[in-house]
Amino acid sequence: MPELPEAENIGRALNRVLTGRRITAVEVFTPAMREPLLPLLEAGLPGHCFTGVRRRGRYLVAELDDRRGLLMHFGMSGVVRVEDPAIPKRKHEHVFIHLDDGRAFRFECTRRFSILKVCRVPEPGAWPEELAALGVEPLTAAFSGEMFFAASRGRRGCVKNLLMDNRVVVGIGNIYATETLFAAGVDPRREAETLLPEECGRIVREARRILRRAIELGGSSISDFLNVDGTEGKFAQELRIYGRRGERCPVCGKTIEMVRLGGRSSCYCPGCQR
DNA sequence: AGAGATACCTGGGAGC
DNA sequence: TGCTCCCAGGTATCTC
DSSP states (O other): OOOHHHHHHHHHHHHHHHTTOBEEEEEEOSSBSSSBSTHHHHSOOTTOBEEEEEEETTEEEEEETTSEEEEEEOTTTEEEEEEOTTSOOOTTEEEEEEETTSOEEEEEETTOOOEEEEEEOSSTTOOOGGGTTOOBOTTSTTSOHHHHHHHHTTOOSBHHHHHTOTTTBSSOOHHHHHHHHHHHTOOTTSBGGGOOHHHHHHHHHHHHHHHHHHHHHTTTOBTTEEOOOGGGSGGGGGOSSTTOTTSBOTTTOOBOEEEEETTEEEEEOTTTOO
């Protein structure tokens, strides 16, 4: 499922492929994914050019030349491709945006958790208001041990939910939160308020290291075919604890356990994580 | 107000 | 075999 590293790689590839392209036509095959798709037809997109693609959290904005943009989020099953529109439509492809090079930007999403909508871009390079409430980017200096420690004060919920709260820090979902807390040696159930400054430092350091590594491993996307399914990417081979309930911990050999936190399953090692 | 629960959606796997 | 049930996931929205 696409988290920040996958969105980053898709964004880079789309930036290469879409920038400078003019939209010639829009086709919509499904009334809605997470939000209605029909507005895409009524937005007057044909004739406008893409000027660049940027990422914020797990969202991408493909900016247009008229202070608007295409805002997209891949949910958990979103896949985008830029390819020949004559290739027969796949079962769960919902939108084709035809381009002036004869190809089409094609959006597929089996579970329809994705978003694809037109947004306003207040000025070139700015973020749309839909993204205003998002927290800090984990790969910028704004995400620090001090910042995470401050965010944890007064939080009675568990540390894993704090790490996955996109109002605090964006782009960290269940897989990366699980791996980060294992690497940092912190139990996912720990009440956030009880974290020590050095534990927050370890969590931030490990989150950044793991996200960077995952971006590297996803960096092999082909420029005109963009698969967003992170579970099939190379990083899946490096998961040390996610999805490994009942197996032995790779560090201490104890049996990996699982709990449900915030409605999501969370694997952890009772020996390594405190 | 904060935090937990729920709905959204489909395919795949388990169990009977 | 074919059916039912449960699970996966991020986010918006609800409920307490």
